[in-house]
Structure formats: structure tokens, C-alpha cells
Amino acid sequence: MLPLERKKRIRSLIEKERHIKIAELSNRFGVSEMTIHRDLKPLLEEGCIAKTFGGVAWKQDGQEANTKVQGCVYCGRGYSERLAYRLILSNNRMETACCAHCGLLRHSQIGGEVMQAICSDFLTHTTISAPLSWFVMDTSVHMGCCHPQVLTFEWKEYAEKFVKGFGGHVYSFEVAKTVLVQKMNGGQNNCHSQK
Amino acid sequence: MLPLERKKRIRSLIEKERHIKIAELSNRFGVSEMTIHRDLKPLLEEGCIAKTFGGVAWKQDGQEANTKVQGCVYCGRGYSERLAYRLILSNNRMETACCAHCGLLRHSQIGGEVMQAICSDFLTHTTISAPLSWFVMDTSVHMGCCHPQVLTFEWKEYAEKFVKGFGGHVYSFEVAKTVLVQKMNGGQNNCHSQK
DNA sequence: TATAGATTGTGTTATTTTGTTATAAGGCGA
């Protein structure tokens, strides 16, 4: 078996069994324990498993998120839960973008791999499905994340009411993606807090 | 079984059974009592269990005390950081209200003792001084906290823009307190999610 | 074929875990 294949299988085995001994992995794959330790090293650094004495344990996503606050998958910036845009991919991995701006761009980039996309209603913070959300751009409220700014709303009616007060335009998911890409190509290539 | 896995199981076992003998745990997991004692040590320090002579007992309140999110000082309900209204008193104690509704009422109640009052801008979540904030009531957006609902804004301009879209009225701090008390006395005495 | 790089196994040392023994302390009946 190729090393890479072994590593993949080890990963899925841990994910499935939750806890497993190094010795058992060594037996199962017919390699020395030292090799198993070496195979586990990248997984450990990635943060999806934890070593215990004598074995490994799968780290739940919740824990992972707690211990490791990674940056936005698109711009690398830190993010808050409030504006975050999450992409659940076909390989069961999750990517987090700092805001809908980066989320929509990333979504456009890797569209085929995305199984689910979720974001948060700007007013109520309810979790919503991105493709069903409404997106507001060019508004006068600035959250200081990325530019051009994109705010997300659960209901079209509320997005429109928001625009009535604070200006801007309301877009559906597909249109928002197109418009955003156009805006980004229209000379404003920088992401963060640019006017 | 891996040590970590055993520790987890011991924890959930105690939580489930409420109290259990050390000897039984020793039997159940096939390790010496000394090992069980060692496994219990971190749980003990964490405060979620209590040792009795010969056994352990689950401490309900102990754990709650550690992780405890206290309720609103006025209505007792749990609160989110987003809507919370905090009162710093002259004796250096801090009180937290679940939202501006309860915060303003509490503020009116113990006015003299309050040194500082802080809340959060509804749009940006910036922390702001309550007496300098602008308060929106009777709007069509409902956050599901207390009724009559009060939203807080850093800038009057933004509060007005919000009202333009979502309806309602903008009040300064002093006026908001008065209006709220009037509304509460006008027959709508209940606090939570009442229409 | 020769060579560089990657992968793997082995032996050694350091660390962690566990059980045993000895000692201290708590519970309980007389």
C-alpha cells in the first residue's frame, strides 16, 4: 500500500472509530509504530486528531473550532461568528470565510465542491442557507470587514427595508455572486477595508 | 482501553449514575483503585464531582457554578452578548441585563448607584455608553427578547435610517427611560416576548 | 547504473502510566 493511501485510511479509520491504539494501527497496516507516529504527525498539526498516551482520538469539530481559530479561507483575516460564511465541502471538510464578501468569492471559485453554504442573518443572527439568503451591497453601514461589503439577510422584505433606510441594493444569491465578481474585477481588487 | 477514553467514560458514568464507588469503577474498568483516584483528580479540580469516603458524587451546581452564565438582573432570563446592557455600580459590582429593555428599567430603578452603563450598537456591535446611545422602539424587527423591545444605536443618524426602513421611533437615553416606564405602566407589564 | 530524496525499521533514551507497598486518615460500633 502506498504511504499516501495508508495515511488516508488511517484518517478515516480514526474518524470512524473515534479512539484507536497506535499498536492496533501498526498491526492493521503492517508497518512499525514509528511509521504510524510519522503518519499521524500531519493530522496532529492539522488539529483534527489528538494524541493520547498509547493512541489517538478524533477531535470533534466543536473542539477544533475552539482551540484553533483559523483565518478566513479567502483573505486569511480573522473572523467573527457574526459575519462568518461557512462552506461545507463534499469531502466533509469545512471552510470559513470572514464575511459574505469572501464567502461568495470562494463559493464561486470552488463551486462544484460545495455541498452546503451557511451564513447568519445580519439583524437576528439566525443561521441561514446562503443560496436562500438575500445579499445587500453598497449600503452606508460599514462593518469594517471586506470591501465591497456584502450583508446577508434571511428575508427579502427585511433586506429591502434595510436598504430603504441605509441605502444599497438587494441581490439574490446567484446575482450577488455575479455582481461581486464584476465589482472585484472593476478595479477594486483589494479586499480589506478599502474604499 | 485508552486512558483518555476511560477518563471520559468515568465522567459520563458518574454524571449518569449520580454517585458511584471507587471500587466499582476499579472493577468496571479493570484497573487499580489508585488509577481511578488519579483519573478523578482532574474532575475534582474542575469541580464537577465531589469525593466521599469510598466513592464519588456528581456535583450538579458545582459545574454550573464554573461555567455559569448568570441571568438578566431584571428578568432573570439568559442573555447574549449582543443585546446585553451592563451596569457598573458604585461598589464596583457589575450587573448585566439581557437587553436595553431590562437595562433601562434597572437603570431607572437604581439610578444613583450606577457609575457606568454600557451596551452594544445594534448594527456594528461596538460597545457604547448607554447615556450617549440612541434607542429605537416600536420597530418591526423583533429579536425575541423583551417587550416592548428597545434597540440601541451609536449614532442618531443610523437609528433614524433604521427607523426609515423598519419603522419605530428614536429616543435619547433620558427620553427612552421615561417612555419605557410609561409603556410598562400602560398595561403591558410583562416582560418577555409579549405582544 | 549511479545518485539524490523519500520512506521505513531498529535501537536507545526519555516520558507517561500503572500497580504495589507503606503510611496516614476517615468512618463506625462498642
Place this chain on the structure above:
DNA sequence: TCGCCTTATAACAAAATAACACAATCTATA
């Protein structure tokens, strides 16, 4: 309160495991 039994704690030794260094093996490429 005293004495007896049970349980808790501490110290030590043994076993299991991790980490490291180095050598051997394998793979790809010129």
C-alpha cells in the same frame, strides 16, 4: 473515646509508550 476496619495518599518500581538518531530500503530520474 478507643480500637478496628476501610479508604486515601505518597513514594517507588515496573511496564508501556513516545521521541529521536541513524541505517537500510525503496523510487525516480539523469
